[in-house]
Amino acid sequence: MESLIFNLFxxxxxCFVGFEVISKVPTTLHxxxxxxxxxxxxxxxxxxxxxxxxxSGTAATIIGFLAIVFATINVVGGFMVxxxxxxxxxxxxxxxx
Amino acid sequence: xxxxxxxxxxxxxxxxxELAYLVAIVLFILGLKRLSSPATARxxxxxxxLGMLLGVIVTLLxxxxxxxxxxxxxxxxxxxxxxxxxxxxxxxxxPELVALFxxxxxxxxxxxxxxxxxxxxxGSVLPGTDLFIMGLSVLIGAVTFTGxxxxxxxxxxxxxxxxxVFPLQNAFNQLLLLAAVFGIGWLLAQPxxxxxxxxxxxxxxxxxxxxxxxxxxxxxxxxISLLNSLSGIAASFAGFVIDxxxxxxxxxxxxxxxxxxxxxxxxxxxxSLMSVLFARFGGSGAAASGGDNGDKSxxxxxxxxxxxxxxxxxxxxxxxxxxxxxxxxxxxxxxVADLLQKKGVDVRYGIHPVAGxxxxxxxxxxxxxxxxxxxxxxxxxxxxxxxxxxVVLVIGANDVVNPQxxxxxxxPIYGMPILNVEDAKQVVxxxxxxxxxxxxxxxxLFYNENTYMYFGDAKNTLEDLVRSIKEL
Numbered sequence: 001m002e003s004l005i006f007n008l009f010x011x012x013x014x015c016f017v018g019f020e021v022i023s024k025v026p027t028t029l030h031x032x033x034x035x036x037x038x039x040x041x042x043x044x045x046x047x048x049x050x051x052x053x054x055x056s057g058t059a060a061t062i063i064g065f066l067a068i069v070f071a072t073i074n075v076v077g078g079f080m081v082x083x084x085x086x087x088x089x090x091x092x093x094x095x096x097x
Numbered sequence: 098x099x100x101x102x103x104x105x106x107x108x109x110x111x112x113x114x115e116l117a118y119l120v121a122i123v124l125f126i127l128g129l130k131r132l133s134s135p136a137t138a139r140x141x142x143x144x145x146x147l148g149m150l151l152g153v154i155v156t157l158l159x160x161x162x163x164x165x166x167x168x169x170x171x172x173x174x175x176x177x178x179x180x181x182x183x184x185x186x187x188x189x190x191x192p193e194l195v196a197l198f199x200x201x202x203x204x205x206x207x208x209x210x211x212x213x214x215x216x217x218x219x220g221s222v223l224p225g226t227d228l229f230i231m232g233l234s235v236l237i238g239a240v241t242f243t244g245x246x247x248x249x250x251x252x253x254x255x256x257x258x259x260x261x262v263f264p265l266q267n268a269f270n271q272l273l274l275l276a277a278v279f280g281i282g283w284l285l286a287q288p289x290x291x292x293x294x295x296x297x298x299x300x301x302x303x304x305x306x307x308x309x310x311x312x313x314x315x316x317x318x319x320x321i322s323l324l325n326s327l328s329g330i331a332a333s334f335a336g337f338v339i340d341x342x343x344x345x346x347x348x349x350x351x352x353x354x355x356x357x358x359x360x361x362x363x364x365x366x367x368x369s370l371m372s373v374l375f376a377r378f379g380g381s382g383a384a385a386s387g388g389d390n391g392d393k394s395x396x397x398x399x400x401x402x403x404x405x406x407x408x409x410x411x412x413x414x415x416x417x418x419x420x421x422x423x424x425x426x427x428x429x430x431x432x433v434a435d436l437l438q439k440k441g442v443d444v445r446y447g448i449h450p451v452a453g454x455x456x457x458x459x460x461x462x463x464x465x466x467x468x469x470x471x472x473x474x475x476x477x478x479x480x481x482x483x484x485x486x487x488v489v490l491v492i493g494a495n496d497v498v499n500p501q502x503x504x505x506x507x508x509p510i511y512g513m514p515i516l517n518v519e520d521a522k523q524v525v526x527x528x529x530x531x532x533x534x535x536x537x538x539x540x541x542l543f544y545n546e547n548t549y550m551y552f553g554d555a556k557n558t559l560e561d562l563v564r565s566i567k568e569l
Binding site: 003004007010011012014015016017018019021022023024025026027028029030031032033034035036037038039040041042043044045046047048049050051052053054055056057059060061063064065066067068069070071072073074075076077078079080081082083084085086087088089 | 125126128129130132133134135138139141142143145146149152153156157159161162163164165167168170171172174175176178179180182183184186188191194195198199201202204205206208209211212213215216226227230321322325328329331332333335336337338339340341342343344345346347348349350351352353354355356357358361448450453455456457458460461464465467470473475
């Protein structure tokens, strides 16, 4: 119970940090923001690693393996496609200069 | 791992891991912060991916992890698929891709929570609070998964974009939600039983489908933003289950980002989140009051007329809509803008927040066509400019320039903020035909004194325009 409350504190405070940081992102960058944030939500990969690798029975291992595949697609694909988009924005800046 | 690290160091390992997680969190926050300017955004994304790499590597050091085959296989397969998709995807398909990735994130989080239960089943019993969070985590993750798959299908045309509505749908959905809550209660009572876990999972998967299937295509920007938020919350809750701060904080950051975007999208369409999720609209709004269009007439123009209008103007604003992207005309419109700029015309782009299929989508499409982002203006910025603008080119946009939103209280889009293009001296509307737009609402703009209709496919008509301007 104690750890739940402690985690809840962290969760709520992190939400406020998120609101503060992200409310400053201009509309031009909303799509990359979303795909970048999406890649970050793939952090669940860290949890998947612990499940798949802990040797806690076949069911847990298979579930962990599937979670790793899904999360890695999310992470790798998300960061790469965001980079691809942001590269296009950057190019424009050099053109102007 | 024991090969690399002396045994005595292991007592410090948990501290090291936690501190590394803290660094990863800081990298995520700095990365998101850097996304607030196009100049620093790319480095921000790199920082965030560095944070992710750090988190993953440090986790692998954990002594709890004893077998690496499945981990390696999973990471390799996932990376290959992710990289291939990211490299290949067209920018017009970004909304589908983000929807799909959201879904995968949700699925992974639900699986992590499920995996934690299966791990427990072979060992000790989780406390009740953890079981409760586990149930919630599976619920949110699974809803995000199937909901995103439906959104993906609707966006890429595999499924019909219409809102699928059947009688008592809301009541049925609420009943399902209640059943899921019942499942969680059951799990608390019998933590070792598989049945409640399967019940929660099954109902959540079904709930995701039913929840998105009733939302029309026009509301997709809201839905993707919301699913984005949910994928973050799912990751955060999975963090509660396995007691991992990195997951909790990162998930919360993403959840907050998604909520902000959801809110912006709702405001841009003057809809409340509740009405998007539970009311009937979008795709089936044909009941819109058409008004009396009996004796209204339109003025049709050809490319030479438009060429003269724009080439001798001082200020031109381009208002692009999704129709522009569908016709793949982003590059041609840039060509038109370049030609006009060479003639000394001030060209800007006025972008409505819901111009594309997801927040900021139109900006990405124009950036891909090498339009400098300094020429892209938000609705608030550009709305003060229309009255001193000579020509507005409305290309593939309809509802976002419909004056009914301002002056017809009975219109379904009444109250939605729009681009005030009718304030300009002349408006040219590029349009395939006189068919009403996505929401099926008559547009009074087309019948205005100063509006000219230029019919045809957006790409072809713009190409004709390029030729005509060159001939001047």
